[in-house]
Amino acid sequence: MTSYPDRNAPHIVKVIKTSTAKVMILYAASLDLLPILKEMEKQNVTGKVLVANTGWSTAVAPSPQMLLAVLHGTIGLALQSGTIPGLKQFLNTINPSMSLGRAWTKIFWESAFKCRFISDKNETGSLGTNVxxxxxxxxxxxxxxxxxxxxxxxxxxxxxxxVLAVANALKDMNNCKNGEGTFSKRLCANIKDFQSWQLLYYIKNVRFKLKSGKEVYFDENGDPPAVYDIVNRQLSPSGGMITVKVGSYDLAALPGKIFTINTSSILWHSGETQVPISVCSHSCPPGFWKAGRRGEPACCYDCVPCPQGEISNQTDSFTCVKCPWDMWPNPEKSSCLPKPIEYLSYEEPLGTTLTCMSTISSLIPVVILKLFIHFKATPIVKANNYSLSCLLLLSLPFCFLCSLMFIGFPKPENCLVRQVAFGMVFSLCVSCILAKTIMVVFAFMATKPGSNLKKWTRPWVSYMIISICLFLQFILCVTWLSLDPPFLEQNIETQPRLIILQCNEGSPTAFWCMLGYLGLLATISFVVAFLARRLPDSFNEAKYITFSMLAFLSVWVSYIPASLSSQGKYTVAMEVFAILASSWAIVFCMFAPKCFIILFRPSMNSREYVMKKART
Structure with a gap:
């Protein structure tokens, strides 16, 4: 405020003193700045780095010692410095005998050499008589x-x-030849009588090099390229203050060298070499964005982590960028990485375990089938419908092996047929059990006097029951595949960090209908077998069917909440486990007691034992 005699220095310095900023930019002329600097020294304001403009960056303070603590470490821009060729030699030729400027020369001479001229009055008026x-x-x-x-x-x-620019412009004007000029009628300006605008034209177009190698020219606006020195005020060894060039800003320099600074040459306040930090907020690293604080300056902000799925790969970013759908931020949220692809693989421990269990389990029904074929003439095999038992044992390996279609890299063709294959082989399996259950009831009822159900105990009846049950499931599956078939999809909604390769069932309703139909067959078998469990028969199979269907239903009822609560590959693993568990329930409950009798209780697998049990 130049209207105040003291430039309002007390108020300005008070604001500087109470501010938390360590760096102050003072844009002023040296004359206006002096009261402020004196007030800073008076109020003992130290530890502040001053940034100077060209108006006072190199100005010599009237009393350097007084402002030493205030100005030390000041950094700023200054006019370009340089050495004028021949100037030093010219200055050294100055002599008091020269007529031009003799009075000023004598004053300088007496001050520089601390002497006086006898013939003249003492020009300085400050020397004593003994000089x-x-x-x-x-x-x-x-x-x-x-x-x-x-x-x-x-x-x-x-x-x-x-002066060199004007001299070169005059030289170009003098070298101009009429007929080749740039003015009206291609005339040249008269070097002895030219207009100012004519000289300005040549100055704008001048281009020459100094002896230092730097080129001088003017742009289309008549401005020279900006060239400044970056200077730093430092303490000299003698205790004074010197101005040291620490860098430059030169628009005429080559790209990459326009702005140069040697930070190791800078001495800040208190003699420190570390660059001071003067911000109310530190820089936000990559992975964060700058959120302004309400009611505070724009330079005050909070570093907020990027939201989920977004990154910032630059320091002090104002926004975050969302990653592509198939990529996800790294832990630092500074770059996008390809999302891992997840599916139930053969190579991972869970997939390997389920694969081994499926393969080994499929061999058990084959072994039991061979055992039944070898002992097909024994009463226990005959009494339990040998043909249906063989058909059931043939379907059980496929029940185990169909689980392999759920493991490994999902393919479109696998997605299309795996649920259908599972539904059909299990329909065959449960239909065989239902047929065995019904045939047990028909066989008992046919033994009653006057019963006409004996014709319903023939093998074709059981095959008809199996065919009807299997046909209904087949119709359901064909309808499903025709209207809304399963397909392969890349799921990024369940777990945004992963791409889950999975088979979309197309129509959830069709899938649960297929599974519900299996549950219906199993429930009918369970109910009929439960009602027939006390029929008088030496080898009554109804109680084993009851247990097998109870276990079968328990597995699939438990599967429903487990599958709905699991995600990704674990949903597939739950269905594979349910397939294996339900298949094992049938194998164990239906055939384990019979195999035990055949192998370890052969006395119970004889006609005499059967007749004895029948009489009792």
Missing amino acids: KECSGSENLESLQNVYNDVSSLRPTYSIYTA
């Missing part, structure tokens, strides 16, 4: 002061460059 006489032949080259230090001239170097 040596100035001879005028003193050597300026022996001095080391600001006068002959031309290594870091800034305004002077700018004036020197400007």
Whole structure:
């Protein structure tokens, strides 16, 4: 505020002192800044890094010692410095005997060499009487002061460059030939009587190189390329203050060298070399985005982690970017990685275990079938419908093996037939059990006097029951495949981090109808077998059917909530486990007691034992 004599320094410094910022940008002229610097020294405001503009970055303070603590570590932009060729040699030729500027020369001479001219009045008025006489032949080259230090001239170097630009423009104007000019009728300007706008034209088009190799030119707007030095105020070994060039900003430089800075050369306040941090919020690393704080400046923000499925791969990102559907962020949320593909694989322990169980289990019914064929003439095999038992044992290996279609990399053809295959082989299996159950009841009822059910105990009746049950399931499956068949899908909704390869059943209603139909057959078998469990027969199979169907139904009733609560490959594993468990329930409950008698109780598998049990 230039209207105040003190530039409102007390208020400004109070704001600076109470601020938590460690770096202050002071854009002002040196004359306006001086009261503020003095007030900072008065209020002992230290530890602040000042950033200066070209107006005062290299200005010499009236009392450097007084402002030492305030200005130390200041960094800013300054006009480009350079050495003017021949200037030092010219300055060293200055002599009091020269007529031009003699009065100023004598003042400088007496001050520099601490002498006085006898013939003239003491020009400086500050020397005592006991001083040596100035001879005028003193050597300026022996001095080391600001006068002959031309290594870091800034305004002077700018004036020197400007004079060269005008000189080159005049040279181009002088070299112009009529008929080749750029003005009206291709005429040239008169070098001895030209207009200012004519000279301006040549200045705008001038292009030359300095002895340092730097090129001088002007753009279409008449502006030269911006060239600045980056300077740092540091303490000198003598205790004073010096200005050190630590970098540059040059738009005329090659790409990559426009902005250069040597941070190791910078000394901040208190002599530190580490770059000070002056923000109310630190930079947000990749994986976070900047969320502004309500009621605070734009530079104050919170670093908020990117939402699920989104990343930010840059520091101080304002937004996060959503990953493609088939990719997911890494743990740092800085890049998108391909999503892992999940399915019940043969190679993983769960898949390997289920595969081995299915394969080994499928061999058990085959062994039992061979045992039945070998002992087909024995009473226990004959009494339990040998043909239906063989058909049941033939279907059971397929029940075990159909579970393999649920393991491994899902394929469209597997998805299409695996549930249908499961439904058909289990329909055959349960139909055989239902036929055995009904035939047990018919056989008992046919033995009653006057019964006409003997014709219903023939083998074709059981085959008809199996065919009807199997045909109904077949119709259901064909309808399912025709209207809304299963298909392969990539599920990214259940677990967003994974791509779950799974078979979509197409119509859930058709799937549960197919499973419900199996439950209906099993329930009918269970009910009929339960009612016939006390029939007087030496080898009454009804009680074994009761247990097998009870176990079968228990497995599939338990499967319903288990499948609905599981996800991904574990849903498939639950169905495979249910297939194996229900198949084992039939094998164990239906055939384990018979095999035990055949192998370990041969006395019970004889006609005499049967007749004895029948009499009792």
